[in-house]
Amino acid sequence: MKQNFTVRQGALDGVEAFLSVAQHRSFRRAAAELGVTPSAMSQAIRALEARLGAALFIRTTRSVGLTEAGERFLSRAKPAFEELVAASEIARELGQRPTGLLRLAVPRAVVPLILEPVIASFHQTYPEIEVEIAASEELVDLPAEGFDAGIRLGQFIAPDMVAVRLTPPFSLVVVGSPDYLRARKLPERVDDLRDHACLRMRRSNGSIAPWPFIDGNKTIEVMVSGPLIAHDYPTLLGAAIQGLGLAQVPGPLARAPIANGQLQSLLTSFAVTTPGVFLYYPGKRQLLPKLRAFIDHIKHRSADVSRGTATARRLRKPNRANSK
Structure with a gap:
């Protein structure tokens, strides 16, 4: 009763x-x-x-x-x-001014790419806010675990959350080191991955994540095999740089190693595009000033980074009129 x-x-x-x-x-x-x-x-x-x-x-x-x-x-x-x-x-x-402890749940890969560039300037702007970063690949229940917000790839965010875009959409890229590729044939098709050591990711639910690709107009998922299973992208990236095998990682994470020659991008015509990275928080909760301040600050800084990246791409793009 x-x-x-x-x-x-x-x-x-x-x-x-x-x-x-x-x-x-x-x-x-x-x-x-x-x-x-x-x-x-x-x-x-x-x-x-x-x-x-x-x-x-x-x-x-x-x-x-x-x-x-x-x-x-x-x-x-x-x-x-x-x-x-x-x-x-x-x-x-x-409830009236930006102060207190701001707790964020984020994947490890997000820390150097998105948070490290903004934490110092955020502290200078809002010295009364303490920031706690819990770097984990676990998809936590924000209210139950006492977090104010999280940062994740868009495809992993529940529909009842308020999501704030931090990056443009980007590709998942397959990369390998020159040392690894020197003694092997470069993969030209997705099926060629069967002949390669592929570094894999274990999801928070315990399953091994397949590698997604675009083949024509169709999205496919490929189960690969290799010598290493990790729980985060930075570990996979580091192992690929060391020549242990191929890895599929977010494009922004691999940008610097590709630019300095530590890694080579592969199967680019088959790369799948992800929605990008978002900050998210429970939609039914009142947005406290500390979180509003952080959202405004990180959006502003992320926009600066995106503009700088776009400018750098334009500067690197060859002038076809002058090259003829």
Whole structure:
């Protein structure tokens, strides 16, 4: 049988009035402090006494004193009420200005690419916000684990979350080191991966992730094999640089190693495009100033990075008119 549970109403009604009267030993002075009439103050105290089942004050025409019940109630109620007031002030402060602890759940690969470039400038702009970064590949329940927000690839974000884009869409690229490729035939088709050592990713649910590709207008997933299974992209990237095998990783993560010759991009015509990286948070929660400040800051800095990358691509692109 379903039980009905209700929250007791008015548990704190009259407590502030009681504390004020106990401090001033006067209903009139307490009423003036709280901005109410003396009769309203008397009614509040009588209602509190009726609810508690005990008289709290001894009233005469000349003075107001505390009963034994009133003394005991005062000794426990005053510090408790002061704590409630302090808690209210802290909550109000967090709701009105950027301050407090901001907890973020992110994959390891996101830290150097997206967070490291912005953390120092964010701290300088908002010195009252502490940032805690929990780098893990686990898809955590943000509210249950006490996180304010997370950062993930778009395809891994639940539809009931509010998602804020941080990067443009990008490709998952297959890369291998020159040392690894020197003694092997370069793969030209997806099927050629059967002849290569492929470094794999284990998902947070325990399964091994297949390698996705685009073949014409069709998306395909290929189960590969190789000497290493890792739980994050940076580990796969590092192993590929060391020549252990081929890896499929996010394009931005491999950009620098490809540019400096540590890795070579392969099967580019089959590369699948991902939605990009997003910051996300529960949609039903009020957006606190600390999170709003971080979103605005990281969006601004990410836009700067994207503009700089686009400019660099244009500068590297050959001028065909002059090359003829």
